[in-house]
Amino acid sequence: MKIMPNVLDRQFFMFKDEYEKKALDVLNSGWYILGKEVSEFETEFANYIGSKNCVGLASGLDALWIAFRLLGIKQGDEVIVQSNAYVACVMGITINGATPIFVEPDEYHNLNADDIEDKITDKTKAILAVHLYGQASNMEKIKSIADKHNLYLVEDCAQSHGAKYNGKMTGTIGHVGCFSFYPSKNLGAFGDAGAITTDDDELAKKFKTFRNYGSDKKYHNEVVGTNSRLDEMQAGLLRVKLSHIDFYNEDRVRICNRYLSEIKNELIELPKIRNNATMVWHQFVIITDHRDKFAKYLADNNIFTSIHYPIPPHLSEAYKYLNIAKGSLPIAESLANKVLSLPLYNGMRDDELDYVIGKINDFKL
Numbered sequence: 001m002k003i004m005p006n007v008l009d010r011q012f013f014m015f016k017d018e019y020e021k022k023a024l025d026v027l028n029s030g031w032y033i034l035g036k037e038v039s040e041f042e043t044e045f046a047n048y049i050g051s052k053n054c055v056g057l058a059s060g061l062d063a064l065w066i067a068f069r070l071l072g073i074k075q076g077d078e079v080i081v082q083s084n085a086y087v088a089c090v091m092g093i094t095i096n097g098a099t100p101i102f103v104e105p106d107e108y109h110n111l112n113a114d115d116i117e118d119k120i121t122d123k124t125k126a127i128l129a130v131h132l133y134g135q136a137s138n139m140e141k142i143k144s145i146a147d148k149h150n151l152y153l154v155e156d157c158a159q160s161h162g163a164k165y166n167g168k169m170t171g172t173i174g175h176v177g178c179f180s181f182y183p184s185k186n187l188g189a190f191g192d193a194g195a196i197t198t199d200d201d202e203l204a205k206k207f208k209t210f211r212n213y214g215s216d217k218k219y220h221n222e223v224v225g226t227n228s229r230l231d232e233m234q235a236g237l238l239r240v241k242l243s244h245i246d247f248y249n250e251d252r253v254r255i256c257n258r259y260l261s262e263i264k265n266e267l268i269e270l271p272k273i274r275n276n277a278t279m280v281w282h283q284f285v286i287i288t289d290h291r292d293k294f295a296k297y298l299a300d301n302n303i304f305t306s307i308h309y310p311i312p313p314h315l316s317e318a319y320k321y322l323n324i325a326k327g328s329l330p331i332a333e334s335l336a337n338k339v340l341s342l343p344l345y346n347g348m349r350d351d352e353l354d355y356v357i358g359k360i361n362d363f364k365l
């Protein structure tokens with residue numbers, strides 16, 4: 001048996017007829033950019049999340065950088081972000097010339113709320129909470145810090161579609177929720193796509209203008225914007241997928257509950273679930289001191305895994321200019337050497353899980 005870290009076609013095959021019908025409808029419609037599918041998707045996604053507004057965009061990175069741009073964050077400003085984030089989270093900040101200030105993660109891989117206040121200066125303008133691996137961050141505490149210091153709170157929900165904190169969906173707690181619909185995300189398109197959610201009507205309007213060259217009315221350009229439009233094909237296919245999101249997320253819970261209850265190997269530390277947080281399991285990330293050996297052992301048994309992420313952003317080539325020395329963020333640096341994402345995808349079968357769990361339980365040094 002061969003097990004890949006992710007398999008994208010099974011989720012398609014589960015509702016193949018619906019996706020195919022929608023694709024043909026869009027092709028036959030003669031309308032391919034900013035039409036009915038996009039506006040219907042925006043309404044349906046806003047309703048699902050429980051937000052007043054949703055604006056479709058071309059990617060998750062666009063959602064992040066445009067959010068910071070429209071909140072007025074610029075060169076000289078500081079934005080707090082977790083040190084083990086995905087590099088795109090940091091790019092959303094630095095594209096605007098602002099400086100990322102890294103705070104180490106808590107035991108749930110999210111921003112450690114207890115360490116934020118030490119890092120706030122007169123230059124701090126915002127906090128970016130990344131709900132990594134499908135689990136909500138400690139939003140009660142993070143929001144109270146943001147409110148107390150008058151900071152914008154931006155949520156990166158690229159991995160947390162449908163995850164809740166205290167019963168409230170991620171993407172509705174801060175000022176803006178930024179979503180990616182990259183194909184491997186819990187709500188994935190069949191190409192690139194993204195969106196923001198916000199209860200601020202003015203801000204939502206600004207996003208709509210900005211994504212389309214700064215124009216609301218054709219050829220009347222109010223600001224220098226960009227081209228970050230969600231297209232009709234992706235929006236249509238996302239509507240089909242959104243109608244099954246709970247089914248897809250429950251399927252991931254089924255798989256991860258088996259991992260949680262059946263993996264028994266003292267060399268492997270299983271992920272923890274925060275009180276009051278729901279987990280939509282974007283990734284199932286284990287920690288082990290013997291990561292590379294474990295990954296090789298699995299690969300030798302035809303089980304392939306991935307690492308989210310092998311290099312923390314501050315040590316990447318791209319961020320050399322920040323001059324953050326190796327050793328300055330020890331938790332993120334250590335996690336980069338110890339985390340491993342087990343195979344996880346919609347439609348993963350019980351015989352595949354039996355095989356993976358059996359091999360994991362047999363691993364020894």
Ligand SMILES: *Cc1c(COP(=O)(O)O)cnc(C)c1O
Pocket residue numbers: 059060061062086088089130156158159180181182192193194
């Ligand atoms: C995928 C991802 C992004 C970027 O989304 P794209 O659509 O690929 O631009 C940003 N943040 C996180 C946490 C992600 O997982």
